[in-house]
Amino acid sequence: xxxxxxxxxxxxxxxxxxxxxxxxxxxxxxxxxxxxxxxxxxxxxxxxxxxxxxxxxxxxxxxxxxxxxxxxxxxxxxxxxxxxxxxxxxxxxxxxxxxxxxxxxxxxxxxxxxxxxxxxxxxxxxxxxxxxxxxxxxxxxxxxxxxxxxxxxxxxxxxxxxxxxxxxxxxxxxxxxxxxxxxxxxxxxxxxxxxxxxx
Amino acid sequence: xxxxxxxxxxxxxxxxxxxxxxxxxxxxxxxxxxxxxxxxxxxxxxxxxxxxxxxxxxxxxxxxxxxxxxxxxxxxxxxxxxxxxxxxxxxxxxxxxxxxxxxxxxxxxxxxxxxxxxxxxxxxxxxxxxxxxxxxxxxxxxxxxxxxxxxxxxxxxxxxxxxxxxxxxxxxxxxxxxxxxxxxxxxxxxxxxxxxxxxxxxxxxxxxxxxxxxxxxxx
Numbered sequence: 001x002x003x004x005x006x007x008x009x010x011x012x013x014x015x016x017x018x019x020x021x022x023x024x025x026x027x028x029x030x031x032x033x034x035x036x037x038x039x040x041x042x043x044x045x046x047x048x049x050x051x052x053x054x055x056x057x058x059x060x061x062x063x064x065x066x067x068x069x070x071x072x073x074x075x076x077x078x079x080x081x082x083x084x085x086x087x088x089x090x091x092x093x094x095x096x097x098x099x100x101x102x103x104x105x106x107x108x109x110x111x112x113x114x115x116x117x118x119x120x121x122x123x124x125x126x127x128x129x130x131x132x133x134x135x136x137x138x139x140x141x142x143x144x145x146x147x148x149x150x151x152x153x154x155x156x157x158x159x160x161x162x163x164x165x166x167x168x169x170x171x172x173x174x175x176x177x178x179x180x181x182x183x184x185x186x187x188x189x190x191x192x193x194x195x196x197x198x199x
Numbered sequence: 200x201x202x203x204x205x206x207x208x209x210x211x212x213x214x215x216x217x218x219x220x221x222x223x224x225x226x227x228x229x230x231x232x233x234x235x236x237x238x239x240x241x242x243x244x245x246x247x248x249x250x251x252x253x254x255x256x257x258x259x260x261x262x263x264x265x266x267x268x269x270x271x272x273x274x275x276x277x278x279x280x281x282x283x284x285x286x287x288x289x290x291x292x293x294x295x296x297x298x299x300x301x302x303x304x305x306x307x308x309x310x311x312x313x314x315x316x317x318x319x320x321x322x323x324x325x326x327x328x329x330x331x332x333x334x335x336x337x338x339x340x341x342x343x344x345x346x347x348x349x350x351x352x353x354x355x356x357x358x359x360x361x362x363x364x365x366x367x368x369x370x371x372x373x374x375x376x377x378x379x380x381x382x383x384x385x386x387x388x389x390x391x392x393x394x395x396x397x398x399x400x401x402x403x404x405x406x407x408x409x410x411x412x413x414x415x416x417x418x
Contacts, residue, residue: 082297085347107334116331119322119405125355129367131300137353139341141334151345184334 002164002183007075007102007191008035010163014193015041015098020070025091026077027052041071058087067096067196075102076189079138085152092156095196099158101149102165102191107141109185110170142184149192158194165189213376217383217394217408222290222317223247225380225412229315230256235285240306241292242267259284273302282311282417290317291410294354300368307372307415314374314415316365322357323384324406358405365413374415384409 003010012035015022019040024032027045036043046054056062058081072095081087091099105111106121115121124136146162153160166177168188177186218225227250230237234255239247242260251258261269271277273296287310296302307314321336329337340352362379369376383393384407393407 082353083347084343107330112331112334115322116327119327119357120360121355127299127354127356127360127364129363131298137297138343139336139355140343143334144343148343148345 001162002166002186004166004177006167007100007163007165007189008032010165010191010193011073011075011100012036012039014100015039015071018070018097020096021068022071022073023054023069023094025056025058025072025074026080032073032075044069058090059083061086062090062094064094066093068094070097071095071100072098073100075100075191076104077101079103079136079140080134082137084138085148088149088152089156092152092158092194092196095194097196099194099196100191101194102189103140103145104136105142105145105184105187105190106136106139107184108168108173108188109176109179109181110168110173110188112185113172114170142187142190145190149194153192153194156196158196160195161193163191163193165191211375213414214378215381216378217381217397219383219391219394222382222410222412223250225382226288226290226315226317227251229378229380229412229414230286233286233313235312236283237286237288238269238284238309240271240273240287240289241295247288247290256286273305274298276301277305277309279309281308283309285312286310286315287313288315290315291319292317294318294352294356295350297353299354299364303364303368304372307369307374310374310415310417312417314369316413316415317410318356318361318365318413319410320358320361320405320408321352321355322405323409324402325384327406358408358411361411365411365415369413369415372415374417376413376415378414380412380414381405381408382410382412383407 022041023044023046025046027047030045033043044053046052046056048057072091074091078084078088111121164183164187173188223246236257238259238261240261242262245260248258259268261267261271263272287306289306293299293302326337396402
């Protein structure tokens with residue numbers, strides 16, 4: 001469904017009545033926590049850099065038991081991971097109730113226009129002259145991301161709800177978000193709410 | 200001052216030419232009249248080997264998969280001594296490698312005389328149009344599939360960035376970037392017409408350049 005809300009707002013609304021532990025994977029400066037002031041969930045953060053509750057490297061299996069956290073959130077994280085399929089399965093494994101994952105739609109009309117005009121997608125795809133770790137390792141297009149998520153979620157027997165987020169940073173996105181275009185062109189970020197079945 | 204410590208901006212400008220031929224023919228032409236040992240990295244079905252004079256070159260192939268003279272993984276340090284081969288060639292290989300900077304330095308290390316690197320330009324006019332119209336770059340090498348595909352492009356190699364990358368890394372490796380041959384893309388504008396347009400000063404910013412072939416020599 002289309003929404004003008006931010007990914008943080010959507011996550012906060014979906015978990016408003018939940019309790020337990022939430023772990024924010026790839027938390028960086030913990031923006032999500034600012035949206036969870038009213039939540040009963042205990043907030044924990046994880047990142048590949050130090051300074052967080054957990055220091056997880058998603059390129060490797062996580063040293064965490066199954067169903068460890070009521071809520072796991074990984075917003076715009078998986079496209080940074082070479083082993084994206086395994087990392088996604090690991091996040092599902094450690095989730096007890098709900099997992100939220102989001103991806104940038106790099107083939108939305110905003111990015112298509114930008115690439116046509118400038119020949120570059122965004123700074124996250126730059127080939128630098130010296131090594132740089134923080135980059136997108138996958139070109140996440142709307143149809144391929146949806147198929148990828150559906151495939152992994154089906155094998156894990158979860159329910160999934162998709163949110164097509166229209167908000168974006170591109171110069172053209174405010175206009176494009178109002179145009180009567182297919183979701184693959186309008187959507188800037190794709191957020192998936194994945195609910196584990198009780199069984 | 201040693202070339203390895205010379206700032207990139209001080210490097211002499213390489214000779215730049217344009218070609219309508221394919222990458223294998225261009226590289227074979229560049230190697231004509233030379234002799235020595237040659238390692239073809241990412242050789243696959245050894246197309247280049249068939250185009251080289253067997254009396255001039257001792258050809259060795261290398262790939263990640265078995266069935267070659269060397270089975271090499273460019274993600275790691277190569278188990279070969281410095282300056283092992285007179286010529287080292289890597290055609291459309293580095294964009295597949297996560298540790299692209301390390302791989303470049305390793306290829307340079309095992310080169311005695313000349314290193315030839317080929318990188319695709321993904322931001323040609325036809326590819327930009329394909330991305331605008333269809334949302335794909337005209338290749339499946341960037342696809343996110345339901346299962347991990349090992350053989351994929353790990354870098355979005357676009358014209359100004361590959362030039363800057365090779366300039367900086369060849370200088371760091373102590374190599375001189377002598378020559379750049381731009382293989383022209385033919386899908387929209389015939390290559391013959393493309394060369395004319397470029398000679399008139401149009402499309403000089405890589406819009407019609409499908410690949411860049413970089414020739415680097417050791418001092």
